[in-house]
Amino acid sequence: EAGVAQSPRYKIIEKRQSVAFWCNPISGHATLYWYQQILGQGPKLLIQFQNNGVVDDSQLPKDRFSAERLKGVDSTLKIQPAKLEDSAVYLCASSFQDGPYEQYFGPGTRLTVT
Amino acid sequence: AQRVTQPEKLLSVFKGAPVELKCNYSYSGSPELFWYVQYSRQRLQLLLRHISRESIKGFTADLNKGETSFHLKKPFAQEEDSAMYYCALSGQGTSYGKLTFGQGTILTVHP
Numbered sequence: 589e590a591g592v593a594q595s596p597r598y599k600i601i602e603k604r605q606s607v608a609f610w611c612n613p614i615s616g617h618a619t620l621y622w623y624q625q626i627l628g629q630g631p632k633l634l635i636q637f638q639n640n641g642v643v644d645d646s647q648l649p650k651d652r653f654s655a656e657r658l659k660g661v662d663s664t665l666k667i668q669p670a671k672l673e674d675s676a677v678y679l680c681a682s683s684f685q686d687g688p689y690e691q692y693f694g695p696g697t698r699l700t701v702t
Numbered sequence: 703a704q705r706v707t708q709p710e711k712l713l714s715v716f717k718g719a720p721v722e723l724k725c726n727y728s729y730s731g732s733p734e735l736f737w738y739v740q741y742s743r744q745r746l747q748l749l750l751r752h753i754s755r756e757s758i759k760g761f762t763a764d765l766n767k768g769e770t771s772f773h774l775k776k777p778f779a780q781e782e783d784s785a786m787y788y789c790a791l792s793g794q795g796t797s798y799g800k801l802t803f804g805q806g807t808i809l810t811v812h813p
Contacts, residue, residue, distance in 0.1 A: 632803070
């Protein structure tokens with residue numbers, strides 16, 4: 589089966605600019621996750637969707653980050669305006685259902701904010 | 703709050719030696735524990751989960767609720783085991799399905 593797709597793979601922007609990341613999960617997977625992975629740390633969950641509804645966004649910095657999954661399939665994560673500390677790899681993952689199921693990860697988008 | 707600690711950032715062993723990657727967790731309930739692995743230039747992927755109690759690529763992990771640990775073990779390490787390993791926890795209730803990851807351990811297996 590095709591895996592989780594993400595684009596772009598790399599992005600370099602200046603601080604205060606905006607950026608958007610796109611994720612296409614595995615077909616049929618109801619749950620979609622966005623993680624932020626800062627260098628030297630493990631992934632940290634930013635937001636979790638179940639179909640097109642938000643399950644958990646408690647760790648999403650809502651003053652600058654937003655995410656949507658309008659039709660319950662693809663998702664976009666946006667940062668506006670970006671800060672230097674947003675430099676990280678942004679990982680998208682999907683699973684069949686909400687719960688302790690295996691999560692399948694995409695290749696990630698490496699964001700550098702200068 | 704749930705937390706996962708992997709005390710070793712780096713671990714080096716020689717081929718054929720036993721290896722143990724440590725993982726300790728903090729959670730007030732019954733967690734689901736996982737080990738995820740990332741090989742060089744590959745995606746993060748599930749290695750094993752405690753609920754399935756299976757051995758994958760020779761690795762096993764036992765959940766010790768008394769010590770709140772979920773150490774990953776392999777009796778004879780292979781060069782292809784060199785990778786980044788993350789221990790992760792999924793809680794109950796509102797934390798159901800939400801993974802909390804440790805900081806990761808880079809395992810290097812020398813020939």
